[in-house]
Amino acid sequence: MMSIISLILFPFVFALLIYVLDKKWSAYLAIIGSGLSLFYFLYLLSGFKASMKVENEFQISWIPGINSELHFGLDSLGIIMILLSVIVIPIGILSSFKYKDNRSKSYYMLMLMGLSALIGFFSAQNDITFYVFFELSLIPFYFIILLYGGADRKKAVFKFFIYTVFGSFLMLAAIIYFHSLIGANKTTDWALLYDMEIPLKSQTWILAALLVAFAIKSPLFPFHTWQADLYAEGDRPTIIIIAGVLSKMGVFGLLRFFNVVNDAIALYQIPLIILCIVGIIYGALIAWRQSDLSRLLAYSSLSHMGMIAAGIFTASISGLQGSVFQMLSHGLVAAGLFFVVDTIMSRTNSSNIYASSGIASTQPNLAFYFFVLCLASVGLPLTSGFIGEFDILLGLTNTNIYLGAIAGLSIIFGAIYTFRLYQKSMFGTSNEVSSTWKPLSLTEEYALLILVLLVFVLGFFPSSWLDLADQATAPFVQLKSKM
Amino acid sequence: MLSIVVLTVFATIVLYLGFFKNRNIIVPVALIGIFIALFCLISKQSLWNNWFMNMMSIEGPSRIFSILILSTTACLLPFINVFRARGSEEVADFSGILLFSIIGGLMMVSFSDLMILFLGLEILSIAMYILAGADRKKIKSNEASIKYFLLGAFASAILLFGIATYYASTGTFRLDTQVIHSSALINLSYLLLFSGLAFKVALVPFHFWAPDVYEGTPTVFTATMATVVKISAFGAMFQFIFYCGSNMADWLYWLLSIVALASILVGNIMALTQHSVKRLLAYSGIVQAGFILIGFLQFRLENSWMILYYLIAYTSASLVLFLGSYFVEEQSGTDDQSAFKGLYYNNPFLAIVLSIALISLGGGPLTAGFMAKLFVLNNAAQSGNIVLVIFALILAVLSLVYYFRIINLMFTKTNEERKWQIDFSYRSILSLLSIGTIVAGIIPYLLVNLLK
Numbered sequence: 018m019m020s021i022i023s024l025i026l027f028p029f030v031f032a033l034l035i036y037v038l039d040k041k042w043s044a045y046l047a048i049i050g051s052g053l054s055l056f057y058f059l060y061l062l063s064g065f066k067a068s069m070k071v072e073n074e075f076q077i078s079w080i081p082g083i084n085s086e087l088h089f090g091l092d093s094l095g096i097i098m099i100l101l102s103v104i105v106i107p108i109g110i111l112s113s114f115k116y117k118d119n120r121s122k123s124y125y126m127l128m129l130m131g132l133s134a135l136i137g138f139f140s141a142q143n144d145i146t147f148y149v150f151f152e153l154s155l156i157p158f159y160f161i162i163l164l165y166g167g168a169d170r171k172k173a174v175f176k177f178f179i180y181t182v183f184g185s186f187l188m189l190a191a192i193i194y195f196h197s198l199i200g201a202n203k204t205t206d207w208a209l210l211y212d213m214e215i216p217l218k219s220q221t222w223i224l225a226a227l228l229v230a231f232a233i234k235s236p237l238f239p240f241h242t243w244q245a246d247l248y249a250e251g252d253r254p255t256i257i258i259i260a261g262v263l264s265k266m267g268v269f270g271l272l273r274f275f276n277v278v279n280d281a282i283a284l285y286q287i288p289l290i291i292l293c294i295v296g297i298i299y300g301a302l303i304a305w306r307q308s309d310l311s312r313l314l315a316y317s318s319l320s321h322m323g324m325i326a327a328g329i330f331t332a333s334i335s336g337l338q339g340s341v342f343q344m345l346s347h348g349l350v351a352a353g354l355f356f357v358v359d360t361i362m363s364r365t366n367s368s369n370i371y372a373s374s375g376i377a378s379t380q381p382n383l384a385f386y387f388f389v390l391c392l393a394s395v396g397l398p399l400t401s402g403f404i405g406e407f408d409i410l411l412g413l414t415n416t417n418i419y420l421g422a423i424a425g426l427s428i429i430f431g432a433i434y435t436f437r438l439y440q441k442s443m444f445g446t447s448n449e450v451s452s453t454w455k456p457l458s459l460t461e462e463y464a465l466l467i468l469v470l471l472v473f474v475l476g477f478f479p480s481s482w483l484d485l486a487d488q489a490t491a492p493f494v495q496l497k498s499k500m
Numbered sequence: 501m502l503s504i505v506v507l508t509v510f511a512t513i514v515l516y517l518g519f520f521k522n523r524n525i526i527v528p529v530a531l532i533g534i535f536i537a538l539f540c541l542i543s544k545q546s547l548w549n550n551w552f553m554n555m556m557s558i559e560g561p562s563r564i565f566s567i568l569i570l571s572t573t574a575c576l577l578p579f580i581n582v583f584r585a586r587g588s589e590e591v592a593d594f595s596g597i598l599l600f601s602i603i604g605g606l607m608m609v610s611f612s613d614l615m616i617l618f619l620g621l622e623i624l625s626i627a628m629y630i631l632a633g634a635d636r637k638k639i640k641s642n643e644a645s646i647k648y649f650l651l652g653a654f655a656s657a658i659l660l661f662g663i664a665t666y667y668a669s670t671g672t673f674r675l676d677t678q679v680i681h682s683s684a685l686i687n688l689s690y691l692l693l694f695s696g697l698a699f700k701v702a703l704v705p706f707h708f709w710a711p712d713v714y715e716g717t718p719t720v721f722t723a724t725m726a727t728v729v730k731i732s733a734f735g736a737m738f739q740f741i742f743y744c745g746s747n748m749a750d751w752l753y754w755l756l757s758i759v760a761l762a763s764i765l766v767g768n769i770m771a772l773t774q775h776s777v778k779r780l781l782a783y784s785g786i787v788q789a790g791f792i793l794i795g796f797l798q799f800r801l802e803n804s805w806m807i808l809y810y811l812i813a814y815t816s817a818s819l820v821l822f823l824g825s826y827f828v829e830e831q832s833g834t835d836d837q838s839a840f841k842g843l844y845y846n847n848p849f850l851a852i853v854l855s856i857a858l859i860s861l862g863g864g865p866l867t868a869g870f871m872a873k874l875f876v877l878n879n880a881a882q883s884g885n886i887v888l889v890i891f892a893l894i895l896a897v898l899s900l901v902y903y904f905r906i907i908n909l910m911f912t913k914t915n916e917e918r919k920w921q922i923d924f925s926y927r928s929i930l931s932l933l934s935i936g937t938i939v940a941g942i943i944p945y946l947l948v949n950l951l952k
Contacts, residue, residue, distance in 0.1 A: 078945070079944070079945075080871065080874070080944055081944060081945055081948045081949075082803075082805075082806065082875050082878070082879070082948070083874065083875070083878045145874075148865075149865040149866060149870070150865070152864065152865040152870075153865045153866055156859070156864065156865075160911070163907075163908065163911040164911060171908050171912065175904065175905075175908055178900075178904060179897065179900060179901055179904070182897055182900050183894075183897045186863075186893045186894065186896060186897050187893070187894070189874075189877075189893060190889060190890045190893045190894075193874075193877055193878050193881045193886075193889055194881060194886055194889075194890075196878060196881065196882075197878075197881035197882050197884070197886060
């Protein structure tokens, strides 16, 4: 049976294997398990034709009383995000290889369980499954950071957890609410939900609850306060995953529920976009003045997520398409940037951006990879970052030319803080660290190489991915005609 | 009915076993009694068809309530062995009293006549007053016992007054006779009856005794109080609403929803400030009782399994928490939260089991606690109580703060590492309950079909 459930359980089986086998194998089992799930996913995809149908479905009745099913399946939107997870999580595990001697079995087990939960989340085909896996994917990463990371990690991850759960309980309230609107004994697959006519007043409430939930998870502007602390203190391989994949869960959720609340989004479109743009500029300005590697990237991430959300709220073809593409691209780039930060910090034991200054002259490989990732983050043409940002800005300008212009500023700010980061950390006067610098290990080299190649591939040949993004957002664009 | 007879016989035997030196056979004998009683319940054996002139009947939901009480006690009984060092007569006393107390519980969940309710309540309560003071040499245990007794007697009086007003307005003690008119007097009697039961489950504003009594009572019996007593009282409330719910005035339902929300609010806020884990669990029990009460607001017989599901989820999590924290208390000599620090590094089994229980109580996904909350809240929303649902959910976030504070502590490394183990029998009970919590959360159909 080639259904999606086997892909979801695949990493989980490896987690059980890690539990059974000796500790010295656990890191290798983790990388094999997550790597094989990438190939298994590609194998499942081989028969997939870009269409609006859901394929490889798995569907059993699950929760009695509310008549909910456990329903997974592959659709265009989910495919993009599952691909991102099965790429980024092996990268995260690769980056943990240098710490593998003081990482316990449970660390790798939790990583793989996290992968299972993420695949489940991105392939969920109804709202209850979506909600359960939204929460479930939080728990493994919560425990990982509880066990490993910087000195202040407990406080940071606790804040993250409480924020997220507050959001997800609001989402649960919203889900229960529209369940009560559409009546008890109906299944709530996405396709059916999208056809539901929900009165505007109810939609506004649902949108408010969902927005808080997803804005906390992404994070978007007023709900981002957990982010910088967590990124600075958490276990760095896990932060690669959180910045790469978990932060996309929020905007992914916005897309999933887009058609449920489309009238409300149309009504509040301009205020929502303004809020996003405030976040874009705010994140960029703070990133400009940061001298802490992780915190700088955290605020840059905030800025980029604001851009993606703004693209979604334009509700236009190019905006939505750009957002979906940018989710993939930013996931890879953010993972790559945090990977570089991890390579630097594991050698300097300092998060200051000056700690590794002058390293470019002795470590050209690292400098090159970092440079490509920075270019992609800024959105230079021929890197993956360009297409998404361009599409989003196009959508924004079509919606409102002034808003588009202000959002466009973020490209300039982005260039300033990204190249400031690059300049201070790579160039400058070399200090005593650079003489004792360990060259890139094989795992680091390969992980970075893969990411850089992907950035170029997406930049040079975006069309097939854009088609997929087009398919993913096609159900939403009808809104355009309604408005 | 037969199960009550069996329990009485075995409770008496167990009491007499206290005369003998062999303290190892007492608990097994009591367990045999419980299992025979359980068998009688499940196989629907009955001694007489006409029980006390139809004053009680163990059928349908009350059978499930009774099975729940008996199986909870079966989980609790082995832990009475922790008193073994004090001599066989104490073990015999406590096991015997525990068996007697659940006879009261069985009567409470299956009454259809208010006299039986009162008898059951008193049998259960008086046993619990004694067990609360089981640590005779500790001043706190004595305090708990006296406090529980005084306040409990007061609550019983209120309940009795409710029964009296019921009799005054209907001329009968029976609930199953149809009362056509809905007068002020009969609604007053409902209110008083409900207040008496709300005391036992510690709903706001009848909750003041709970933290003090929970703290002073020996932890094994605190677990009994938090599970067996609450199941029995909710079972009684179930019978009560089953018979009289349609006759209750609207303002009573309003009052119930306010009580439910107030329990969730007050319990959460007070729990946030607690250092003692047992006090914290007392307040968290108040919160959970509030959630269960939400299930009663839209009472329909075909939806009654939701209340039972919630009770089962709550019971299994609470048992693990109380019994688990008993061992922590035993190790460190205090029930302060700081005793949980570094538990994962000293006893990973206990830390994981406790984490599962805490996540379940907090409503984490794929645990029984989540499904239970979903059922109850969804049911409330379907009947139009969406505001109640939203408030309950927002307040439920607060409960995660204190649950996860304990989890955070358990996974914090400490300097002193002392690895220790729990006996196999205790370990197997705790892991059975945890596995049950997760299985019921992943495959809710299994349990729900049983309950239906």
